[in-house]
Amino acid sequence: DFVVSAGCKPFQSKQLRDLLYKKHTKSFDEMMYIPKHLRQDLKDTFHIAGCLDLKKELVSRDGTIKHAYGIAGGSIIETVLMRYKDGRNTACISSQAGCAMNCSFCATGQSGFTRNLTHEEIFEQAYNMADFCQSEGQRLSNVVFMGMGEPLNNYKNVTKAAHMMNTHLGIGAQHITISTVGNVPKIKKLATEKLRTTLAISLHTPYEDERAKIMPISTKYPICELVHAAVNYAENTNRRVTFEYCLIHGQNDSQKHAYKLARVLGPMKGLSHVNLIPLNPTPTFEGKASTEESVRVFQEILMTAGAIPSTVRVKRGVDIDAGCGQLADSLLKDIAKVKRRSGNKSAINEMIGSESSFAEDEGSEQTSEEKKKTHGDDSDIIQSFGTGKHTSDNIIAKGVNVIHAPSGKHAKSNPRFWAKPGALEAGDASVQQRTALL
Template sequence: GAPATAASAPGSAAEAPGGIAPHGVPRLNLYQLTAEELEDYVTGELEQPKFRVQQLRDWLYKFGTTNFTRMKNLPRPLRQTLASGASIGAEDWVVLAERQSKDGTLKRAYGVPGCHTIESVLMPYNDGRQTACISTQVGCAMGCVFCATGQMGFKRHLTSAEIFEQAARFSASLKRERKRLSRIVLMGMGEPLANYHNVVAAVRRIQADLGIGWRHITISTVGLVPEMRRLAAERMQVKLAVSLHAATDEERSALLPMNRRYPIAEVMDAARHYFETTGRRVTFEWALIQGQNDDVATAERLGHLLAGGAPGSHVNLIPLNPTKGYGGGPTGRDAAARFVETLARFGIEATMRVRRGIDIDAGCGQLAERAASEYKERGRDAAGAEEAGSTAAGDELSSLAEELESLDAAAGMAA
């Protein structure tokens, strides 16, 4: 796939002219607002009737428009007020790069406040599903040796709005192509449960605003035991994925330093508690590293561990993805097949995941903060790319607006 980069962000000057409100005040990013906050803004500050709130929400999340001028069932003065005082998307985000893999995987890199970059990934599947992998931190403090994010260290937490916006932007892009975002995995940069409050708040908005069901949202963790138990109490019915990668404490501590604080027995106990509390099976992630954790004896240890201590569990296997800071290599096909067969003898279901986006460093464990110059070297100037996509969908959105207008008028007459 061809790289394309330096595109303008949704809601930036390319789509809604006048990026800064009068007197130099930054515009209000509507993606930052919860449903309650959006209602307060529309009915309070803008002094609009309550039904305008749902109209605006439909444009933001049902149709994915990022241009106020296309919201034809809103009065022109209201659209002008919104365009001057609000934005759809953070205006202090810069799309540094969009790179597409040969397999269709799309990686998007954003420059975010604090002179940092984050990366998000969109994975299309042949059956029409669209899965977004989003980040929860800039960097990560967990220090997993084979993970590019862990190798860069921790920089800062992302806010709940920043986590949500990654998903909202992918959703908006897909809506304009008459597609929909079907699944979210919080497996990008960072340890989600180390940023607990912001992650839970973002996940609740993803479910409520983007309409993605709890069972189509996965939160991953290296095994932060107190937060795993706390998550069970939220009763959100999300999937939990635990990065395991080894079946003994000695081996796991060498790969995942956090195991020294929360050893395998405690992680297993918390996983069992999550399953018993929510009824949702726990997935254990296992990166197959050639000659290190991919032999039959290791598979047998894992089988004993899960069969005895983690009912309802499932294993996701993926050959290790390469990173600059780790010398291990991926397991071969035959060894991987033997690993799956061995687990099956213990009644453990295992799935061999397809490696995706490897050629653009978008695979599991490959996301990292990179220098802006690196993105510029790899990409080409594509300013206005999102505006072009939005324009291509303009006629369709206009017809939808006319339909909404007639429905609104009918509702008004009925009232």
């Protein structure tokens, strides 16, 4: 421990961590609780810096905030903050750049996979939103892993980041939700973790053949195995499992689907909850959102036929393309606009401020190290059946989107982590490897 080796007491190491992570102190000179000689040693040896480069901030009419960050390698990831009138603040964070799951109704899934995020990159997304909340006299109350990527395909970094959020940001395990499209082995592994987070499973239809068409992972892990893993998770963690269900008009919103879903989740009676999410449109999927009447009937059947509690979520952040599955939609639209204006690939460089185009980055060969790593919207509750309170803290904000210069009140790169001087030079792709957290 650097603090102890500098001749200070072990408790001062904790003081230092609290100043960095809880007080969000951005300069060693501001750390008045720390002995002067230690502050000087820290200044001589380290500087506080972050892995993420804020490219743009967007603020919705409903208060939703979306940040687009540049990361090492030139990719863009996004983070969303949902702010509620009751004081809750929920951050939706990304675990990967892009997504390999190829879900047909999700623009992110159609955009392709680039790489896993490091635990530093994941943690810093939550840290930045916690910093914003603190600047507003509030606190970050919830974190959901529902941004870009499949969290359980980046298991080690996701769970490490979740532990850091719990330890350094003071977010309780029950207020950290890890989402998955259905990686059964990793769900079983997650059930053994000491940090018992909330689990959310993207289901979207109770029929195996239908699910395989819209979610290819279902061909590997059938629904019956997924439900069995969910039962195991609930029993081992004493946490109710949430099932995400995106309602698509004429495809999965019939009464037959509702009755079937109630039967499928029968083994999880008292252990599960369903989030009903009317579909947001994307250019790669022709489906439409279910009607309000269809949603109402679907929800009633879940309760009457299976005593399955559920919530319906109102769209939020749609005016800034922060809806579920829409974020990559905005990216594609922006790229198309600039391409039409310039007629060549340099248009993309103009947008992302990178020497290599998005297309080149997306299709480039991976290094051996990268191969080792590879394998939005939230809402207020408008109806809640079988629950006595608002139960949904989930934000789904999938995709990559913003690629312009920073703007807005909080458009800045927030310094966060400890790194040796010179480690954070522009374009240095090895920042993560040279970053040392206290």
